[in-house]
Amino acid sequence: MNPQQTVSIAAEPYAFAFVPACCALLIVDMQRDFLEPGGFGESLGNDVTLLRRTIAPIQKLLAAWRAHGLQVMHTREGHRPDLMDLPPAKRHRGRGTRLIGDPGPMGRILIRGEPGHEIIPQLGPLPAEPVIDKPGKGAFYATDLHAILQNRSIRQLIVTGVTTEVCVNTTVREANDRGYDCLVPADCVDSYFPEFHAAGLAMIKAQDGIFGWVSHSDKILAALG
Ligand code: TIU
Numbered sequence: 209m210n211p212q213q214t215v216s217i218a219a220e221p222y223a224f225a226f227v228p229a230c231c232a233l234l235i236v237d238m239q240r241d242f243l244e245p246g247g248f249g250e251s252l253g254n255d256v257t258l259l260r261r262t263i264a265p266i267q268k269l270l271a272a273w274r275a276h277g278l279q280v281m282h283t284r285e286g287h288r289p290d291l292m293d294l295p296p297a298k299r300h301r302g303r304g305t306r307l308i309g310d311p312g313p314m315g316r317i318l319i320r321g322e323p324g325h326e327i328i329p330q331l332g333p334l335p336a337e338p339v340i341d342k343p344g345k346g347a348f349y350a351t352d353l354h355a356i357l358q359n360r361s362i363r364q365l366i367v368t369g370v371t372t373e374v375c376v377n378t379t380v381r382e383a384n385d386r387g388y389d390c391l392v393p394a395d396c397v398d399s400y401f402p403e404f405h406a407a408g409l410a411m412i413k414a415q416d417g418i419f420g421w422v423s424h425s426d427k428i429l430a431a432l433g
Contacts, residue, residue, distance in 0.1 A: 209276060215431045217391065219423035220413045224391045226431055232279040232362045235266060236347060236369030236376050238331045239284055241324040243370070246313035248285075248324070251306040254400035259370050263330050265395045265425045266368050270331060272432050279360060282333045283340045283347045285375060286318050286325045293343045293350075345375045348382040357388070364389045366428060367420075368396035373408035380412055380419050390420035393428055 209215075211229035241247035242259060249256045273280050287294040291309050299308050308318045315322030320341060333339050340353045347353050357365075367380055367390050376397045380390045392412055399405035413422045 209433050211276070211278065217421075217423055217431045218427045219391060219421040221417050221421070224389070224421045224423065226391075226428075227364060228276065228278055228432070230362055231364035231366060232281050232357065232360070233269060233273045233366045233368065234347065234379070235270070235280070235282045235327075235331060236367065236379055237283055237285045237371075238263070238266065238328055238369050239286075239324070240314055240326055240328055241286075241318050243328055244314065244324070246324070248308065248318045249400065251304040251312070251317055252302050253304060256400075258400055258402075259398045262368070262370065262396055262398045263328065265393070267330055269366070269368065269393070269396060269425050269428060272429055274334070276432060279362060280333075280337045281340060281353070281356070282327055282331075282337060283342055283351075283353075283369070283375075283379075284320075284325060284327065285342055285345070286320045287343055289316070289319055289321060344378075346378040346382040347375070348379065348386065354386055363387070364391070366390075367392050370398055371404075372397045372399040373401070373404040374399075377408050377411065377419075384419045391428070392420060392422050393425040394422055395425050 215226045217224040217226045242249040306312050306317050310317050314324030340351050342351045365388050383390050409422050412419045
């Protein structure tokens with residue numbers, strides 16, 4: 209594979225012109241807090257097991273990305289231990305039994321440095337892979353992601369992770385407004401709500417790709433060769 213050469217990936221609403229050297233694999237919020245019992249996802253009343261089917265396909269994509277020496281970035285949603293970056297509205301919305309910052313079985317809910325905030329071990333970042341800590345749903349809001357992407361000449365993103373309609377969709381929208389082309393592999397994102405997953409993907413590719421493209425990890429792996 210020549211990473212500078214454009215390869216066509218079968219996608220909706222039409223083929224994605226993939227340039228591996230200019231394309232980062234972005235893995236959004238694959239944290240214990242969202243994928244394991246006792247964390248933030250469960251505190252909001254969700255069945256966290258639904259999201260776990262994304263793990264194997266993301267692992268496969270990540271292995272291929274690393275094998276080809278392409279760029280990988282991870283994000284984590286979370287807050288400062290002193291909660292000073294946590295809008296009171298975000299803490300109180302949800303009204304669960306445990307709020308952000310409260311103690312739980314994996315440490316304080318959605319707080320940086322706590323076990324629940326960590327990326328799941330199956331997808332643990334390598335030292336050279338940037339980890340973007342974000343206080344919001346979008347990966348660009350109040351982070352240095354845009355600067356890092358610009359400095360690395362990234363123009364395209366393969367966006368994976370959880371959840372489809374919350375952090376993935378928000379990030380794809382933010383990326384779109386900053387000029388990035390985003391491709392979302394449908395099997396590498398998921399939601400606590402199957403109907404929101406479907407709608408989240410439909411909204412990305414509607415209107416001839418108003419926010420980006422939707423495909424499948426198999427198609428991306430085939431393009432990588
Ligand atoms: N609740 C929910 O579906 N998601 C989040 O709160 N954050 C992310 O999507 N990462």
